[in-house]
Amino acid sequence: MAKVDPELFQAPERECTFCGMALEDIKIIIEHLNICSHPSCFKCxxxxxxxxDLEAGDNLWIHSRIVHCEECYDKLLED
Structure with missing residues (x-):
């Protein structure tokens, strides 16, 4: 019987896109933009x-691959 290496089943350790520190339990991941972030680092x-403070199902505004708050996104639409 072959032994299975448990490391094969562990998710790779990710770093925060913004601060570069390791991500622990709570994180924000937007795979489409390759963003992995601590909640405190995730900003407009x-x-x-x-x-x-976004939760699953909340709205997120993205323009030209940049995450925007609602106010900044609304300003884009006005211009």
């Missing part, structure tokens, strides 16, 4: 407003 790409 325009005004740096914190966005880390």
């Amino acid at each position: 790409g325009k005004c740096s407003a914190p966005l880390g």
Whole structure:
């Protein structure tokens, strides 16, 4: 009987896209944009407003591969 290496079943350790520190239990992942983030590091790409309090199902605004808060996204639509 062959032995299975338990490391094969562990998810690779990821680093925060923004601060570079290791991610632990709570994280925000947007695979389409290759973003892995601590909630405290996840911010609007325009005004740096914190966005880390988002929950599953909440709205997120993305334009030109940049995450925006609702206010900054609305400004884009006005221009």
